[in-house]
Amino acid sequence: MKKTIFITGASSGIGKETAKYFVKKGWNVAASMRSPEKEEALKSIPGIKLYRLDVTSKEDLQNIASVVLKDFPKIDVLFNNAGYGAVGAFEKASNEEIRAQFEVNVFGVMNLIKEFIPVFREQKHGIIINTSSVVGRFTVPLYSLYCSSKWALEGFSEALQYELKQFNIKVKLVEPAAIKTDFHGRSLKVVKNEKVQGYDEMEDRILSGMRRRNDKASGPEVVAKTVFKAATDNSNKLRYSTGKGAGIVLKARKFLPTRLFNKLVFKQQNRKS
Ligand SMILES: NC(=O)c1ccc[n+]([C@@H]2O[C@H](COP(=O)([O-])OP(=O)(O)OC[C@H]3O[C@@H](n4cnc5c(N)ncnc54)[C@H](OP(=O)(O)O)[C@@H]3O)[C@@H](O)[C@H]2O)c1
Known part of the structure; x- marks a missing residue:
């Protein structure tokens, strides 16, 4: 029977x-998004069905798995991918901006998983793949909100895997390095507060460095391949790093003393070009 992924x-x-990528590999794809009416590229591909889902909307979340199960006989994989980056000096961030970051990147994921666990338990199998980041394992300046949201996902996923193992439900984390997408454009929300001074030079230097490095980053297809691996390798492996430089930076994080690693991050982030 054809397998199905919900994204x-x-x-x-x-x-x-x-x-x-999954449809090319012969899977059914339940592709969810905030505005399916605007989607052109995916809507005509056989095997892909579109669903409306803003991960912060209670109404959209309610019964989403049952809605999908009217179209497909089962759901094998839930891929929690939706997310954005709230960046800039923490001192500038409003409570709303802080909460919004967690509403999408953390609570959106938790709430959707709540909808899917009963389905996966009933099916006696399921794989949950959450999108973290290499900065779910270390941090960079001006990304305190984004990093903390991904660190939260890391801790949540690591704990959840133990609970769900008995039901044959696997939990996995995909940890991309910089990937060339809209993430560093429209999905990057820079927090602003005219009353808070003293960060302009740091923001210019670090954010423009990030954007420059992003231009040389891997494309999203490398992550798609990694998600496919996580969905099909039949292992209990939890973490899958992906994208140019991910392996090396996470190795450095693992083996270097924290003080030295943090010093290198600071130096690299403050590089002029
Ligand atoms: N690109 C990178 O460098 C990178 C690195 C590590 C991790 N990641 C993670 O990868 C994931 C995907 O990002 P991307 O690089 O593919 O960026 P992207 O092209 O900007 O895609 C972000 C997606 O998230 C959706 N989204 C945002 N808020 C949402 C909400 N409330 N409900 C439902 N969907 C929502 C966006 O929908 P709309 O089209 O409606 O805005 C868009 O489809 C994110 O979790 C990001 O944190 C990215």
Whole structure:
């Protein structure tokens, strides 16, 4: 029987590429997004069905798995991909901006998983793949909100895997390095507060460095391949790093003393070009 993956944030970048990749591999794809009426590329591909899902909307979340199960006989994989980056000096961030970051990147994931666990338990199998980041394992300046949201996902996923193992439900984390998508454009929300001074030079230097490095980054297809691996390798492996430089930076994180690693991150982030 054909397998089915449910994807959040399939309107662009990693989510869209993963939808295309899985359908090429012979899977059914339930591609969810905030505005399916605007989607052109995926809607005519046989094997892909579109669903409306804003991961912060209670109404959209309610019964989403049952809605999908009217179209497909089972759901094998839930790929939590939707997310964005709130960046800039923490001192500038409003409570709303802080909460919004967690509503999408953390609570959106938790709430959707709540909808899917009963389905996966009933099916006696399921794989949950959450999208973290290499910065779910270390941090960079001006990304305190984004990093903490991904660190939260890391801790949540690591604990959840133990609970769900007995039901043959696997939990996995995909940890991309910089990937060339809309993430560093429209999905990057820079927090602003005219009253808070003293960060302009740091923001210019670090954010423009990030954007420059992003231009040389891997494309989203490398993440799609990694998601496919996580969905099909039959292992209990939890973490899958992906993208140019991910392996080396995470090895350095693992083996270097924290003080030295942090010093190197700071130096690299403050490089002029
Ligand atoms: N690109 C990178 O460098 C990178 C690195 C590590 C991890 N990641 C992670 O990869 C994931 C995908 O990002 P991307 O690189 O593919 O960026 P992207 O092209 O900007 O895609 C982000 C997706 O998330 C969706 N989204 C945002 N808020 C949502 C909400 N409330 N409900 C449902 N969908 C929502 C967007 O939908 P709309 O089209 O409606 O805005 C879009 O489809 C994110 O979790 C990101 O943190 C990215």
